[in-house]
Amino acid sequence: MSIDPLKIPHKSLWLACAATAAALSSAPTQAQVDPTRFLDAFERAGGKFDGFRRSGAKGVCAVGEFIGSAEGRALSSASAFSGKPVPVIARFSVGGGNPKAPDNAKTQRNLALQFDLPGGEVWQMGNISAPVFGAATPEQFIGRLESLALDAETKKPNPDKVKAFADANPEVLLQGKYFAGQPVPASFGKVNYWGVHGFGFVDAGGKKQWGKWVFEPVGGTQGLSDDEAKAKGADFLADDLRQRVAAGGVAFDFNLQLAQPGDRIDSAVSPLPDDRKKVTLGRLTIKSVSADATGPCLTITYVPTALPKGVEPSADPMLAARAAPYAVGLGRRLGEGAKQ
Numbered sequence: 001m002s003i004d005p006l007k008i009p010h011k012s013l014w015l016a017c018a019a020t021a022a023a024l025s026s027a028p029t030q031a032q033v034d035p036t037r038f039l040d041a042f043e044r045a046g047g048k049f050d051g052f053r054r055s056g057a058k059g060v061c062a063v064g065e066f067i068g069s070a071e072g073r074a075l076s077s078a079s080a081f082s083g084k085p086v087p088v089i090a091r092f093s094v095g096g097g098n099p100k101a102p103d104n105a106k107t108q109r110n111l112a113l114q115f116d117l118p119g120g121e122v123w124q125m126g127n128i129s130a131p132v133f134g135a136a137t138p139e140q141f142i143g144r145l146e147s148l149a150l151d152a153e154t155k156k157p158n159p160d161k162v163k164a165f166a167d168a169n170p171e172v173l174l175q176g177k178y179f180a181g182q183p184v185p186a187s188f189g190k191v192n193y194w195g196v197h198g199f200g201f202v203d204a205g206g207k208k209q210w211g212k213w214v215f216e217p218v219g220g221t222q223g224l225s226d227d228e229a230k231a232k233g234a235d236f237l238a239d240d241l242r243q244r245v246a247a248g249g250v251a252f253d254f255n256l257q258l259a260q261p262g263d264r265i266d267s268a269v270s271p272l273p274d275d276r277k278k279v280t281l282g283r284l285t286i287k288s289v290s291a292d293a294t295g296p297c298l299t300i301t302y303v304p305t306a307l308p309k310g311v312e313p314s315a316d317p318m319l320a321a322r323a324a325p326y327a328v329g330l331g332r333r334l335g336e337g338a339k340q
């Protein structure tokens with residue numbers, strides 16, 4: 001007798017386990033960083049807040065609809081691109097482990113998505129407001145997090161340790177440099193969100209096109225001046241999103257930048273060259289936003305290797321390394337009582 005995952009109380013936990021198993025079975029044979037070590041390192045660097053995500057802690061659930069385009073259908077057999085509306089469970093968040101992180105700082109914003117496809121198939125992803133991630137490999141990421149651990153006495157990271165690690169691993173500074181050169185986003189609905197990893201789009205005949213995606217707001221991005229950001233205060237993004245969605249104004253084009261032979265698609269710190277052709281795979285429209293601390297995203301962990309038939313992972317080691325810590329993170333949150 002087969003087990004129906006939809007009847008298991010925590011479908012999201014089952015999904016995380018299935019995606020973890022898939023990611024691990026397709027991963028290279030070298031050992032992965034222990035996922036609990038990642039979770040402990042997040043807690044030591046960002047603080048521990050029961051029930052909250054250890055990364056992207058401050059966030060809000062939303063639901064929307066995705067409609068795939070003819071260009072999407074031409075590139076991939078994934079049912080997400082059929083052209084029929086696909087329900088999506090979204091989560092917008094601010095980077096870091098602090099549930100009270102300020103909305104008016106030059107930091108990361110996130111857009112996590114779950115496409116609920118026909119036949120119980122699910123496509124999950126977690127996208128960020130920078131074209132690069134803050135580390136090139138899982139080993140470098142755990143090293144960076146451990147260098148940022150808060151000192152028991154000062155409650156701050158040890159600046160010597162932070163500097164020594166960054167000096168030896170300059171890739172970890174790329175993302176911060178990107179954010180420093182950008183304005184504070186005016187809205188969760190007015191900033192680009194990159195997938196950062198390479199993925200293969202496979203058509204019905206088995207032809208594969210590699211690419212990297214970005215969700216770009218319809219009508220363009222919008223930033224705040226430093227004075228405007230100060231005046232907005234630390235908590236405006238969730239209400240701003242509710243107002244814009246009520247006015248029917250939050251939608252994103254799901255764009256894929258097409259890789260050419262020889263392009264690097266296995267690194268989360270190496271964007272494709274700017275001049276690579278971009279195609280629009282479809283449009284995501286946000287339909288409603290949940291009240292604070294409620295909604296369908298609370299018990300979901302967005303595992304980026306939960307992919308539909310017709311989309312395949314690249315060999316980026318950061319991609320394969322995500323599933324297990326996300327599953328452990330979800331387990332900790334559910335055990336404590338999921339809060340946001």
Ligand code: HEM
Nearest residue numbers: 038053055056091110112126127133196301321325329330
């Ligand atoms: C080894 C590498 C990584 C580890 C260990 C890691 C770990 C985590 C953990 C533990 C969470 C909280 C999950 C939960 O409680 O549901 C999280 C959230 C998140 N991560 Fe990562 N992460 C990694 C790489 C990345 C990369 C490369 C990206 C870039 C696209 C990324 C984007 C996100 C986003 C957008 C969220 C928030 C998702 C949400 O709203 O639920 N992560 N990460």
